[in-house]
Amino acid sequence: MEDQDQPVVSRGFRGRPPAEPERLPPGQYLTTDFPVLATGPTPIDAADDWRLTISGAVERERAWSWEEFQALPSETFTVDIHCVTQWTKLDTTWTGVPLDTLLAEAAPSGATHLLAHCTGGYTTNLPLADVTGGRAWIASAYEGRPLSPAHGGPARLLVPHLYFWKSAKWIRGLELLREDQPGYWEVNGYHLRGDPWREQRYDDD
Ligand SMILES: Nc1nc2c(c(=O)[nH]1)N[C@H]1C(S)=C(S)[C@@H](COP(=O)(O)O)O[C@H]1N2
Ligand SMILES: [Mo]
Secondary structure: OHHHHOOOOOHHHOOOOOOOOOOOOOOOEEOOOOOOOOOOOOOOOOHHHOEEEEEEOEOOOEEEEHHHHHOOOOEEEEEEEEOOOOEEEEEEEEEEEEHHHHHHHHOEOOOOEEEEEEOOOOEEEEEHHHHOOOOOEEEEEEOOEEOOHHHOOOOEEEOOOOOHHHOOOOEEEEEEEOOOOOOHHHHOOEOOOOOHHHOOOEOOO
């Protein structure tokens, strides 16, 4: 049979090892430092009066004090992060509570999206499908240490598979929505979803 004379591996791989999966989305460059980006000053969110609430299209509105939040089961995970200003940082390690755990307590009802609310007024919207299925966390530690205020401490949303503006710092509330509602940057022309692999930077991308 003629087919048996064909190489078993495809032509592109001959003579070199299998390619690493691509980790740099289009239009991004690698950085090793950790830039700080925010629209305003860094709020000092004392853990004492920190509360995380889930409201809106849910069966049960829920709220956690800092102490209650700390008692929830957390995960430590290593991910790459991608800022729309074009930096990508590989292998960042975080500890956080999966959004799945928190949302299960509140039981979303007819919700398709959520709006994250932060101390200082920043908001960002996300499809529910992007924050469920083990792809989003409320993170309170970075590289084994409590998250610094500059990077969103005491706790921030972390949705590493979307541009980093979706990872709301100083997170205080998750509002479940029955229809999409643009947040701070999205009102100002940024994409409603923000997938770095599809280069969804601006609303017409
Ligand atoms: N509350 C709040 N969260 C925010 C922002 C902000 O201005 N306020 N900026 C976003 C943007 S544009 C980016 S790139 C990341 C920056 O996170 P970092 O400062 O930890 O790098 O936070 C996101 N989360
Ligand atoms: Mo950003």
